[in-house]
Amino acid sequence: MRYFIELAYKGTNYHGWQIQPDAKSVQETLNKALSILLKSEIDILGAGRTDAGVHAKQMFAHFDFDSDFDKEKLVHKLNSFLPKDIAVFKIHAVHPEAHARFDATKRTYEYQIHTKKNAFEADDSWQYGLPLRTDLMNDACKILFEYTDFECFSKTNSDVNTFNCSIQEAFWQQSEDKLLFTISADRFLRNMVRAIVGTMINIGLEKVSLDDFRKIIESKDRSQAGFSVPAHGLYLTKIEYPYIK
16 A cells, blocks of 8 residues: 655755765655554655755655554654654555655745844745845746746756756745745756756846846756755745645
């Protein structure tokens, strides 16, 4: 039988989602906890990979187990067993062919910036104090909808078959000393959101024009795009599936 596990984690203490040699990962931590509690070797497969230091307010992964079990009781046991920076919300029974990665229809990320020093947000949001033209940054968001190939924002030497992504929404919001970027797509490339944010920071500084932004995308060259903003401001916030409400 196949199950989806729905969870959240703070990525500060982990070397990303994916199992890494000689480094602590969220996937490995969950594998160990499930294997101990279910008394069987469990290997979960996530909806995607988050880099070291990136957080997830909602993540899904699937695993197989031969028999049924009390899902609510296992959620309670997992939350007692796991470290405080990983929280399990729910376990869903799904059809045997359901796939956490390939069946996701929409993924949403947020990037959080605080513009004044804040002792309580230093690890969870990026501090950036220079004034930014958010109107120009939102104009750049509209340009993203004109394209599907985003190789220019992908980590170099990425092992992917296509650089095409269908961006469904992208916008900036500012409230007092907080700046929030939200972006949704069917899929994302490695480092894509952090590279988009870094490039848009340069647009907000008026170092890069909107015409330049189009040329960057059309170049398909990562070196033409902006810097990659720090990981600790990035959050995977939502993943959608046709069979999970």
